[in-house]
Amino acid sequence: MLNDKKVLFSGMQATGNLTLGNYLGALKNWITLSDEYECFYSVVDMHSITVRQDPATLRKRARALLTLYIAAGLDPKKNCIYYQSHVSGHAELAWILNCFTYMGELSRMTQFKDKSAKHADNINAGLFTYPVLMAADILLYQADVVPVGVDQMQHLELTRDIAMRFNNIYGDVFTIPEPYIGKIGAKIMSLQEPTKKMSKSDENPNASIYLMDSPDVILKKCKRAVTDSIGEIKYNEDQPGVKNLIDIYSSCTGKSVKEIEKEFENEGYGVFKEAVGEAVVSVLEPLQKEAARLEKDKAYLDGIIKENAEKATYFSNKTLRKVKRKIGYPDMIR
Numbered sequence: 191m192l193n194d195k196k197v198l199f200s201g202m203q204a205t206g207n208l209t210l211g212n213y214l215g216a217l218k219n220w221i222t223l224s225d226e227y228e229c230f231y232s233v234v235d236m237h238s239i240t241v242r243q244d245p246a247t248l249r250k251r252a253r254a255l256l257t258l259y260i261a262a263g264l265d266p267k268k269n270c271i272y273y274q275s276h277v278s279g280h281a282e283l284a285w286i287l288n289c290f291t292y293m294g295e296l297s298r299m300t301q302f303k304d305k306s307a308k309h310a311d312n313i314n315a316g317l318f319t320y321p322v323l324m325a326a327d328i329l330l331y332q333a334d335v336v337p338v339g340v341d342q343m344q345h346l347e348l349t350r351d352i353a354m355r356f357n358n359i360y361g362d363v364f365t366i367p368e369p370y371i372g373k374i375g376a377k378i379m380s381l382q383e384p385t386k387k388m389s390k391s392d393e394n395p396n397a398s399i400y401l402m403d404s405p406d407v408i409l410k411k412c413k414r415a416v417t418d419s420i421g422e423i424k425y426n427e428d429q430p431g432v433k434n435l436i437d438i439y440s441s442c443t444g445k446s447v448k449e450i451e452k453e454f455e456n457e458g459y460g461v462f463k464e465a466v467g468e469a470v471v472s473v474l475e476p477l478q479k480e481a482a483r484l485e486k487d488k489a490y491l492d493g494i495i496k497e498n499a500e501k502a503t504y505f506s507n508k509t510l511r512k513v514k515r516k517i518g519y520p521d522m523i524r
């Protein structure tokens with residue numbers, strides 16, 4: 191890379207509305223990591239079309255997500271924030287890696303099994319080879335680390351297997367990426383079924399706080415959060431609802447679990463939930479305002495989009511040229 195920093199790659203899909211879980215569990219960590227690593231943060235719009243999308247909605251959501259990355263505090267001059275579809279290297283490398291990935295491996299991917307059950311009327315080949323595109327994303331930039339949630343670990347393992355397989359044949363072409371698992375408190379659960387992860391596709395609107403929810407809605411959802419009949423604000427496995435609210439409060443305020451237990455020692459759930467709601471609002475409201483401000487600055491955003499697509503293309507081409515030589519594509523005549 192340009193400097194001695196290690197390379198980090200991660201991406202999010204612009205499908206569905208992002209939740210507080212996406213923010214506290216992923217995006218917020220990305221910001222912390224951006225000093226230490228040379229970061230590529232992609233809006234992975236190519237992944238999104240494995241499921242049928244309305245074109246106008248996809249385009250709008252992709253832009254909103256890219257804006258959100260910046261609004262959340264990722265400096266687009268330091269971090270390469272870009273659309274996957276703007277860098278043709280992703281598709282090119284994905285094709286090549288497809289030829290180094292076995293049907294058997296892809297058949298074992300639990301996300302494929304889940305998604306093909308959910309979209310039984312559209313089990314397309316893209317859905318099947320989705321993890322290969324993800325491998326291409328990561329390997330294209332020679333990423334050392336990839337922050338991912340547990341649900342993506344299997345895909346990252348596969349990425350490592352593909353990279354090692356390729357390196358065994360052609361020599362050291364790809365950096366073998368390591369997962370970066372976020373610290374505790376990062377996994378935010380559903381407000382209605384606190385043993386389940388907060389999800390952007392949850393059918394119960396009260397289960398998830400969306401990043402664009404108004405303060406009123408956020409407060410209401412926190413008030414309705416499922417707790418228990420124990421009546422104590424203590425962090426433990428027997429009180430998953432309370433535990434989740436403590437995690438949310440802790441992530442939003444920076445207070446430790448101990449401090450929080452002390453703060454609400456003599457309080458009931460009502461007071462606690464209200465405090466949680468206010469803490470969430472205090473984090474999301476500035477984020478929403480900044481996103482709205484950025485959205486209006488079209489020229490600025492367009493400039494960032496163009497610049498970063500060029501930067502990503504430059505780095506991806508380095509890898510791609512090497513890969514093409516190794517596998518025996520004829521040299522381009524210039």
Ligand code: TRP
Pocket residue numbers: 199200201202203234237323324327328336337338342
């Ligand atoms: N598949 C990831 C998800 O759905 C998104 C993703 C695509 C990604 N490419 C990636 C994550 C590369 C990390 C690295 O969450």
